[in-house]
Amino acid sequence: ENRFVGDGLYLLDEPEAALSPSRMMNLLAHIHALVGNHSQFIIATHSPILMAYPGAEVYQLSEDSISSVDYRETEHYQLTRRFLENPEKMLHYLLDE
Numbered sequence: 001e002n003r004f005v006g007d008g009l010y011l012l013d014e015p016e017a018a019l020s021p022s023r024m025m026n027l028l029a030h031i032h033a034l035v036g037n038h039s040q041f042i043i044a045t046h047s048p049i050l051m052a053y054p055g056a057e058v059y060q061l062s063e064d065s066i067s068s069v070d071y072r073e074t075e076h077y078q079l080t081r082r083f084l085e086n087p088e089k090m091l092h093y094l095l096d097e
Contacts (some may be wrong), residue, residue, distance in 0.1 A: 004030065006037030016047040024049055048077040 004010065016024050027057060028049065032039060051071035053060050060069045071077050085091045 001023060004034055004039070006034050006039050008034075009040050010034070010042070012041060012043045012045075014045055014047075015043065016045060021049075028053065046055045048074070048080050051077065 015027060024047065031050075031053065035041070040083060045051065048071060050056075051074065056071070058068050058069055058071045058074065060074060
């Protein structure tokens with residue numbers, strides 16, 4: 001059953017957790033279609049892909065504050081980018097080889 005029908009407010013908690021990268025892209029496209037049908041989303045995520053949605057307002061939670069940030073400033077984005085740009089270096093560092 002499809003619970004996403006448009007013109008709604010949806011609260012999602014890490015919807016990408018069990019998705020492959022291609023399924024996450026499908027989710028992003030589905031979210032976009034729903035936004036086009038006047039839906040709004042509040043999503044708790046660690047996914048730089050979901051955070052990159054055009055016009056998304058990204059909030060970062062810390063122990064003492066909630067602040068609006070560009071997704072490129074999040075640890076999730078920066079660490080993922082560093083890993084993808086040089087996996088050998090990151091693996092060497094992580095695995096202490």
